[in-house]
Amino acid sequence: MISQQQMKQAMQAYIDAFNRVDVDAIVALYADDATVEDPVGSPLKSGRKAIAEFYAYAIKSGARLKLAAPIRGSHGNSAAMAFDVELNMPQGDKTARAVIRVIDVMTFDDAGKFSSMRAFWGPSDMEVLGAS
């Protein structure tokens, strides 16, 4: 079974790859037949192709991920982390900073790849911080 340390390193690698706008590196963290449910309650995206399309779109927004607390492991093959997504939103002719507060839960396969990701955030977890 994958170690706690390996899981936490993969979660951190996910944050880092997102923040350097590296879709290939994000997708490489996933297993071929992985599923993504982002947000929880929305239809599953299944397989590398659908997942790559999802991140290519998400990353275009200029979003950056910032851990809100240390990554948590488990006594099994899953880990979880709370983070803030910081992004720019068009607001009239200005740009507003916004934040979405998220918790991601990943499960891992034996090779150490994400077999599933579920992102917990709802409409009330999004906050516009003001125009700049």
Add this chain to the structure above:
Amino acid sequence: MISQQQMKQAMQAYIDAFNRVDVDAIVALYADDATVEDPVGSPLKSGRKAIAEFYAYAIKSGARLKLAAPIRGSHGNSAAMAFDVELNMPQGDKTARAVIRVIDVMTFDDAGKFSSMRAFWGPSDMEVLGAS
């Protein structure tokens, strides 16, 4: 379906009931046939009786829960929160403060009760802060 606000209020009520050492109030937040997996990777505790025994034991440790970041909702019937469990551990003839870093994921039934709780924390999420 239960609203985002109702879910977050129930999560906060859980933290508050734990911190005032009120096992009955914690158990009242759960559905009759609810399951608890704490930590994730351990056997499920099923039903109110098993859940009440679990919390009666957990609460005896003098643990206190402190949110590490705002509670997250979802676009479905689940919510998640990152918190620190602060507790006293016997260490020789002294007591040491310790922290366990946890993320709880709850799913809700239509009545607004927890139908399941999963607590993500592993051995590496426990830290002894020093004797006092």
